[in-house]
Amino acid sequence: NVVDNIKARLEKACPGVVSCADILAIAARDSVVRLGGPSWKVRLGRRDSTSASRSAANASIPPPTSNLSALISSFSAQGLSIKNLVALTGSHTIGLARCTSFRSHIYNDSNIDPSFANSLRRICPRSGNDSVLAPLDRQTPTSFDNLYYKNLLDKKGLLHSDQEIFNGSSLTDGLVKMYAADTSLLFKEFAKSMIKMGNIKPLTGNAGEIRINCRKAN
Ligand code: HEM
Structure with missing residues (x-):
């Protein structure tokens, strides 16, 4: 895939120098820019881990069924504020989610626009079709813009966790309204938050390794 291709070309030009972690940080930034979003400076020099654990990763990453307080705690555990969240x-604002990620939101929740829920129920039945995809931003899923926040104001967030950030809490509702009204403010805060997230506990110096193949430890 894309990362393998980038890695293969880098290894040819300059073997053993650029980590997969740095490739991902740059690729995330460049993807956002390519889709019309903001740019930011990516500090480099991250090294790659020598092991990987799906269960350890899942223990730190909140599921889409999370409520607001769970989202706030898991971001805070990584040093990220409510504003960052x-x-x-x-x-x-970009990308897709599987039926299994939004099923309970469209069948069980009340904080969702009924006609939006109905249209999703047509493609995502109560059982089966688990992998059918729907856009996270129903309006412009391939543009980096602020319509995701406008969807939340209309109760048209795809994930339960998305709609939780605009669901009557004074901690987050005001921020959602601000970003729905002001794209340049969103771009500024998004860029700052990506820099902060990209600098969470990087491996540097002699820690970790530079992977030869991004899919596995050396
Ligand atoms: C607040 C906590 C978050 C939760 C609960 C969450 C949950 C999810 C879920 C469930 C999906 C769909 C996965 C699937 O159905 O296969 C998804 C997709 C995605 N998420 Fe998040 N996410 C969160 C935060 C973030 C953050 C911080 C970023 C990046 C800054 C991010 C970027 C994305 C992208 C780009 C996709 C689309 C992927 C694709 O189309 O292949 N998410 N997220």
């Missing part, structure tokens, strides 16, 4: 979820 609301800005970073704005990345759900």
